[in-house]
Amino acid sequence: MELALQIKDLTVHYGGFTALDCIHLNLEQHTTLGLVGESGSGKSTLARVIAGLIAPHEGKILLGTQELKKKRSREQRKIIQMIFQNPDASLNPKHSIRQILSEPLLFHKIVGRTGVEQRCKELLNQVHLEQKALDKFPHEFSGGQRQRIAIARALSVEPNILIADEPTSALDVSVQLSVLELFNTLKAELNLTMLFISHDLGVINAISDTVAVMRQGKLVEQSPKDQFFIRPKHEYSYELLSAVPKMPKSSTSGGFL
Amino acid sequence: MTSGLKRIWNTPSLLVGMIMFAALILLTVFIPYISPYDPSEQNLSAFLQPPSAEHWLGTDQLGRDLFTRLIYAARTDLKIMVLAEIIPFCIGVFLGMLAGYYGKWIDTVITLLSDTLIAFPFYLIVIIVAFASGAGERGIYITFILVGWIVFARVVRGLSASFRNQEWVASAQTLGLPGVRIILRHLLPNVLPQAVVVLMTDMIGLLVAIVTLGYLGIGITPPTPDWGTMISDGQPFITTAWWLSAVPGFAVVYTGIALSLLGDGLADIWRKK
Amino acid sequence: MMSIQPILEIDALSLAAKSNERLVNNVSFSLGKGESLGLVGESGSGKSLTLRAILGLLPNGVEQIGGTIKSDVSSAMVFQDPRGALDPLCTVVNQLVEVVYYRQRVSRKASRMIALELLERLGLPDSLKKKDRYPSQLSGGQCQRVVIALALACKPGILLCDEPTTALDVTVQRQIIETITNLQHELSFAMVFVTHNLAIAANLCSRLCVMKQGQIVEHGATLDILQNPSDPYTQMLIDSVLPLPELEGSRDSWN
Known part of the structure; x- marks a missing residue:
């Protein structure tokens, strides 16, 4: 398989604290890597380093064959997009949805001025929102809808790699399910390579092809999904998996089998 | 009624502030048609007259109509107040966004500069500048460009620093937008409401400063009418014609209340949104 | 499981905001000595407000407009954000x-x-x-x-838990829940456990109340509800629990 992204020896310090400690990670083209870990394990830092929001102190990131330097080109930025955890804070409160979606389209010259309106509507359609959403502002939407808008904005620049940092953690369970379904449809439709971060193992199971586990800034395991959930290699992974609350066994109905 | 008008209607402080301020502005604009007198025209046969139908607020020691002078003085003082705030406001908001958004050495330099300047008492700087450049409007403009931006820079810096950590700024960065664009297109609309509220309160302080300087004789120079010089001119007659000093004093208080209500009201509206 | 004499009885409790918006509507349930009741539902279902009403600590702007809360024993609360x-x-x-x-x-x-x-x-x-x-x-x-x-x-005779493990990591969550279970065995207090996590409620509580938009949509023994949910909302909540494959060599630590 071809590698979309290679991370080598990545290290980040905050003062005396090592947030990322010599991380090696490979992202295969058109697959989804689920990244799990508890709070403070460094998974969000890793996401932000890959997205170019934090500069690493050591190590390098290869996008295909080219190395991503501290100063990234417009084209390199466009290829990697990110979706954040907090739906209340991920959209500029003073911009209408039209502004939010058209700005990246025009800035990266994805479409010309005349095609913007049409493209915005298509993007909304892709995330299952109505076209009349264009004239509204972020505060008029629910958390799940806002997360859909954030997804549409990230997709507007036609990225190859999508990083999702706990995109469903702030949502209600039913909404979480529909957003996960959306991710699954989109990654198949658009051939996306995804890095999906979550502390919820159920979510990771629902979306990933490969699972990586982080603990205290280190990567402790990277395994194919089926193997990870049944026979994890690392003791810590086992501990995580067995700590997940399960539905009582005797209940055989429902979708949790 | 559109939703904007409805919101104003439902915010009494803003409504009252707007009416009070609008009344003052209308008076200053239409005073030549309202009053038959000239603000500088002396009439020594009718000096120190109490309020009457002819002279609504009486006359001063040189027989000038007090009401006419009061409104012409408002023209001077309000004009200076607004003009002296525009440049510091723009500088302050811009520097504040730079400091808050970029942090690091830019923030250190701007913070150091503002901390140093604010360590000098405001009136000391005005008096030095007034003596250096001569009394009058110019001294006020220069002083305010020097120190007026600090209050805006501080407020905006704090806001921008907190917005910088918000995810909508991070997502603008991942979309590859350059810093200047993020500052102008994304941060500016978010910091502006708060900055305008600060502007309203700051204008009150500036107005008081203008009047104080006029009173001390190093601000607006006669014969241009100004509330500060009016208060000081009326002082010798405080026992016989107290309204000479009291009326311009009241005008300052009135304007202050109007601006303060406007600021409060705007803050309310933007918070509710 | 119902004991003869309930130590907490809530009858037709209704809470409303100052703007007259109903937040909790006609909620009734009772709790026996040493019993655990789970209140489950999504955000805005009124489960936390119900809990606060029992404690007598309603947030500003929320008022009780109907119903009664009868309790013979004292209660204490464990909050979401420790x-x-x-x-x-x-x-x-x-x-x-x-x-x-x-x-x-x-x-x-x-x-x-x-x-x-x-x-x-x-x-x-x-x-x-x-x-x-x-x-x-x-x-x-x-x-x-x-x-x-x-x-x-x-x-306390009743321990009120408002999402006590939501802000914690899974491994810590498990330890805390074990601790609460052990303490309950030792001290035999009753418990009302508010959570959005159906699996936790199912493991901890013998009875469940499923809440939606301020109302109880379903109420009964935990296993009955999970096996034969009568309300579509309960079914939807059950379906939203994301499944995990069986872990090999699992000691089955959750009951």
């Missing part, structure tokens, strides 16, 4: 001593003894006794243990 529930400028031991002193009306010296005993019971490290520790020096899980100790210091 760090927010502790005074950051007071050492944890002193916070606990303070509560014991005022609630159990014993001498200063005795209250210190009781406080230290409680901390030990909750499995907090000995270093807490020897050195002055502030909440910021403890981990989230340790803070939550202190909060539970504070609640137990009131000797």
Whole structure:
């Protein structure tokens, strides 16, 4: 398989604290890597380093064959997009949805001025929102809808790699399910390579092809999904998996089998 | 009624502030048609007259109509107040966004500069500048460009620093937008409401400063009418014609209340949104 | 499972905001001695408000407009955000001593003894006794243990838990829940457990109330509800629980 992204020896310090400690990670083209870990394990830092929001102190990131330097080109930025955890804070409160979606389209010259309106509507359609959403502002939407808008904005620049940092953690369970379904449809439709971060193992199971586990800034395991959930290699992974609350066994109905 | 008008209607402080301020502005604009007198025209046969139908607020020691002078003085003082705030406001908001958004050495330099300047008492700087450049409007403009931006820079810096950590700024960065664009297109609309509220309160302080300087004789120079010089001119007659000093004093208080209500009201509206 | 004499009876409780918007509508349930009841539902379902009404601590702007809450015993609450529930400028031991002193009306010296005993019971490290520790020096899980100790210091007949593990990591969540279960066996208090996590509620509580938009849509024994949900909303909640494959060699730590 071809590698979309290679991370080598990545290290980040905050003062005396090592947030990322010599991380090696490979992202295969058109697959989804689920990244799990508890709070403070460094998974969000890793996401932000890959997205170019934090500069690493050591190590390098290869996008295909080219190395991503501290100063990234417009084209390199466009290829990697990110979706954040907090739906209340991920959209500029003073911009209408039209502004939010058209700005990246025009800035990266994805479409010309005349095609913007049409493209915005298509993007909304892709995330299952109505076209009349264009004239509204972020505060008029629910958390799940806002997360859909954030997804549409990230997709507007036609990225190859999508990083999702706990995109469903702030949502209600039913909404979480529909957003996960959306991710699954989109990654198949658009051939996306995804890095999906979550502390919820159920979510990771629902979306990933490969699972990586982080603990205290280190990567402790990277395994194919089926193997990870049944026979994890690392003791810590086992501990995580067995700590997940399960539905009582005797209940055989429902979708949790 | 559109939703904007409805919101104003439902915010009494803003409504009252707007009416009070609008009344003052209308008076200053239409005073030549309202009053038959000239603000500088002396009439020594009718000096120190109490309020009457002819002279609504009486006359001063040189027989000038007090009401006419009061409104012409408002023209001077309000004009200076607004003009002296525009440049510091723009500088302050811009520097504040730079400091808050970029942090690091830019923030250190701007913070150091503002901390140093604010360590000098405001009136000391005005008096030095007034003596250096001569009394009058110019001294006020220069002083305010020097120190007026600090209050805006501080407020905006704090806001921008907190917005910088918000995810909508991070997502603008991942979309590859350059810093200047993020500052102008994304941060500016978010910091502006708060900055305008600060502007309203700051204008009150500036107005008081203008009047104080006029009173001390190093601000607006006669014969241009100004509330500060009016208060000081009326002082010798405080026992016989107290309204000479009291009326311009009241005008300052009135304007202050109007601006303060406007600021409060705007803050309310933007918070509710 | 219903005991003969309930220690908490809520009858047709209705809560509303100042703007007359109904937040909790006609909620009734009762709780027997030593029993655990789970209140499950999504955000805005009114489950936390119901809990606060039992404690008599409604947030500003919310009023009880109908119904009665009858209880013979005292209740104490464990909050979602443990760090927010502790005074950051007071050492944890002193916070606990303070509560014991005022609630159990014993001498200063005795209250210190009781406080230290409680901390030990909750499995907090000995270093807490020897050195002055502030909440910021403890981990989230340790803070939550202190909060539970504070609640137990009131000797409650009912422990009210408002999403006590939502802010914690899974491994810590499991430890906290084990601790609560063990303490309940030892001290036999009754418990109302509010959570959005159906699996946790199912493991902890013998009865469930499923809440939606301020109303109870379904109420009954946990297993009955999970196996034969009568309300589509309950079914939807059950379907939203994301499945995990069976872990090989699992000791089946959850019951």
